[in-house]
Amino acid sequence: MSMSERKTIDLEQGWDFMQKGITKLKNILEGLPETQFSSEDYMMLYTTIYNMCTQKPPHDYSQQLYDKYRESFEEYIVSTAVKTQIAYRSQTMKQHLLRLSCSEKTPLVVLPSLREKHDEFMLRELVKRWANHKIMVRWLSRFFHYLDRYFIARRSLPPLNEVGLTCFRDLVYKEVNGKVRDAVISLIDQEREGEQIDRALLKNVLDIFVEIGMGQMDHYENDFETAMLKDTSAYYSRKASNWILEDSCPDYMLKAEECLKREKDRVAHYLHSSSEPKLLEKVQHELLSVYANQLLEKEHSGCHALLRDDKVEDLSRMFRLFSKIPRGLDPVSSIFKLHVTTEGMALVKQAEDAASNKKAEKKDIVGLQEQVFVRKVIELHDKYLAYVNDCFQNHTLFHKVLNRSAFNYVGLALKEAFEVFCNKGVAGSSSAELLASFCDNILKKGGSEKLSDEAIEETLEKVVKLLAYISDKDLFAEFYRKKLARRLLFDKSANDDHERSILTKLKQQCGGQFTSKMEGMVTDLTLAKENQTSFEEYLSNNPNADPGIDLTVTLQIFRSQSSCRNGNLDLLDMKHLIRCVEVFKEFYQTKTKHRKLTWIYSLGTCNISGKFEPKTVELIVTTYQASALLLFNLSDRLSYSEIMTQLNLSDDDVIRLLHSLSCAKYKILIKEPNTKTISSTDYFEFNSKFTDKMRRIKIPLPPVDEKKKVIEDVDKDRRYAIDASIVRIMKSRKVLGYQQLVVECVEQLGRMFKPDVKAIKKRIEDLISRDYLERDKDNANMFKYLA
Template structure:
């Protein structure tokens, strides 16, 4: 049986009944809901009209009429209702109309579903759902978007000023801006976001210009932090998540970037004042606010560096002033050690700032390093920082040092000293001073604790490398071996009763390469001492034939019994002093020249020696004439009337300034180091320009000391004369390596 043809007008009349019913439901007018029969009837009508044979296939006409339904509804109902409302009421209406429209699209696309399945698919036309949304976009959205946007921005500004607004409404409106793009964000960004950001910038620009003049830096930062928090909160409640970064950057720019210099430089409350007054919380806030801004921390770290440098320089100046004023009272030296302690405290304080306030940011580590490098390399009253640090360590590690600390405190302090060493450019100078002082502690049994000695060497090794501490470690090991050697010597004497040195003798045998170089002179020993030396030589030859003993008498000490008229006193003296005193066992009176001839000493050594015995605190020898200076015309005799309340006294020699000798030794080592670096570089590069060679040499040696450019040039010339290098014949600035 043939199907009855439905013509267009008749079928569309059926459809209009259903569409009118849908419109009335959307407008809230009394209407029964759609039954399944209603739905099936409408769907079947479209199906029949689309499946009739041409010319009765009305698919194209129905597709066009589908759109016209929306156009007519929007023109007659939607736009008039929106135009008569304003501000929030218009937004509420827009949200409602959008919800209605989505319902209408959903139902209509169901009624006309057959079109979607076949006609739309075959012709590659926009789907019914898209057509429905496009109607709203082209007719409603384009008409009201500017007013809606302005109304939303106005409400946001009201909320910023503290008014309560309907956040749910704003979220629904912004969702329309997003949804209308049908998966693309361009409409949201162009029609809403750009204007919202512009308004936000203007709003915060006004606020910032008012706050910057009225508020202190901490108050301003509190407000800025609160504003940023609220803007993020705003995004989470109603703005689209894609706007968060842009909005935050806009607010940061207006509040923090534009006024950064003014804010940080505020006289009584800016960054310098916060550092000066230890405002840790405010500094942490400053870091939190600026670390998210590109290069935002640069000015903060610069001020931090300037502040730390100024504090360090003030400590150096203070030490200089105090030491200068105390020179007359013999107070030089104490202030330098106090200075090191204060620098350690300063480092602790600002390292805590770097860790806690600036969350270990590399920029602040760099600023701290550069600041400390400035004042840690200053000379204080003629003493380099390398010497001060070595003296400070000596004071902690030797017996009877002025620093009375627990074992834990010593360990902690040594750790901090090694950290300070990282800032000192002349690390090799520190090593040499430290080695000299370590030698004195070890040789004269002045070291308070061997564990601490080993501990700091481990720390130095970690900081500066194994080569830095190899000699020092050798010294500590030498002492252990020397004690074993002394025990062997005592056993040897015990077993060989016929071998008798005549005196109690302790010999410390050391390895030349590890220890600082000491002057060895051919002192003519008294007969009693000659026997001792010979006995020890005989013993040592039984142990090894390959090592030669060199005696360093300047480091020796003797206990001599002095028989004076009133009582007998034990004198603790150096080997030189003992040799001089023993001469008076065979003569009552000796001239300067006689003593010099018998001891075979230089003029300088003899003056020091005789001064300590006749002009200093303990006058064991009488001098004629009785003056404070030693001259070659003087005569000396034993002072039998000498007495002291103690039964045992130490007669010190005048101290020798070792600084000059240490600096000379270091300079010599540096010449070798520069030579080695230059040869090493040229050996690998073969040909190199002058500037490049100097730069690479400075870089290689920089870990141990800051080489002088003139010194490098001098060593280059020396290597040319020694045929290690040559200049290029055509270009004098090019060097070649001679294998």
């Protein structure tokens, strides 16, 4: 039928027809006896709207139908009866109208049915009414679809779906949301108390708060969430105030963790996901933040007690819980740091007391310090590092990034605690010296610790970790280097692989510059063995180069100025030894002319045949001792001053070697007068009556105290390091104040040692005197760099 032939439908007639269709839809939604819509019914209703909207003015009823669409929802929600006055102009419409109005029962409208119900029944009715309303909106939007397509778009009006939902919001939701909110919160609190509730119902109710916002969360947040969070705070505040008095710290934490788990579960089942962080924050605040100090400091069960009693599981829970609240780890890490520091200081005191007892008994002190103290510190570090790792790497409850920051946080407390007592030292020995001695004992042949290769590797790894806490790393390096030199030169190293392994670990920890000298020494040892083979070949091929005695030379290529301070080329005047030195020099010059040989006689050894009257005994002595004994081949009796002059040694060195030969276990020389100490007025002669049950004996020199020498060398190196640092800083900054210069210098050098502020000030003055820097004329605390 063409537009011109189509009969005009007036508003009242058309709307009466539409209203019958709407009534049928309401009956279906109410569950009343009603036939379903056929495709013909649907098309007739759609076509009626289409026709009424496309008639020529004044019969274009688009605006009126748009209004009636809204009114039909309002009527369904609010009114109590439906008008049924019908007029027919079209036979087709009449037939469809009869089909649509087969049931004349009036459905129960929305608001009255909600007003007569309460609590959970009211919630169920609301869910049902909302579900029906959404279906009704969907169907009516289809009937009136032509309005959505053209009329609404042209007029910029709200679309049909929005109009339908807005009617429910304005007429139903606004009236009941307060009662609904209170009913929901009441059910949540019942569930918190252990009662069973219909979670699916709550989920459907809370979906209404979300959906009614039509894309916005303001209704959910303002009309429900705010009150729910307030109630949550009040609920857990009541609970916490009782628990904190009744429960131990572990029991309280178990309850807190269970509460947090249940609140997360609540979100998963019926609250909106956006509520989770806000909800957990409220619970954490009331259960943890409010009572943090009171909980952690509980006398018999708080953080300190858990650390003392090794309650790893409870500590893990504590770290998990408190890492989630703002600054929650502050008190935990403070207690942790104090506890570890206290245990560490107790180890220092134990070692001090043991050292005092040993000293009184005149027994070995250093052995005790390095074996017991260092081992106990390693065990302490293992224990608390495991705490830190276990508590922060096994989280499933919290986010990994947070774990990492929490791990660093408590790891820092561990670091600060160990820095306190690891830098104390024991009985006059610094921790740097003790660590170096501990390593030496593990790495040398015949050390007191009998460990497997795996255990040695593991122990060395732990020693290097401890080194990170020691401020005087350069002092450790010098002590370690001295001991390494002795192990290598005297073939005391148990395993070359272990020597290289610890150097690799030290390099990773402290950098390549830290280990460069030591790595060179290990490499030189291999070269020295090859060099000895070459020397023996050289002697066999050159009969004139015979040194007269067997000579083994260990070469160490020294790589710094400090390494060359032990030698004295003018030391000896013994023809045999001089001949050895000359022969080796001639050999070495055939290999290279660019290196200078420096002989360190203090580290040499000699085998001397002592022809005593009872029998001949082979004496294993140092080069110094050999030099002193060989003097008695030329003279029967020598004074202290004569020996000193001929050996060209210091008083201390002469006293040490003469004491070893005349006052110790093996009296190779007879001293006048016969006392236990060496004096400058003493006389010495060869003891021809000496004998021993052994054919070969080793005559030890009293151990020299290397500590003073090492400290002097390190102090000298530090002066150079401070000078270099100041010059570097001033070269880049040109002008700088005293305080800032000190700060930057300490920061630059802090990785190897903590420079003393007085030492920095002294070096600044020295650099000024050497024209590297100058003071500002107007400000004495401001320095300028002089290029």
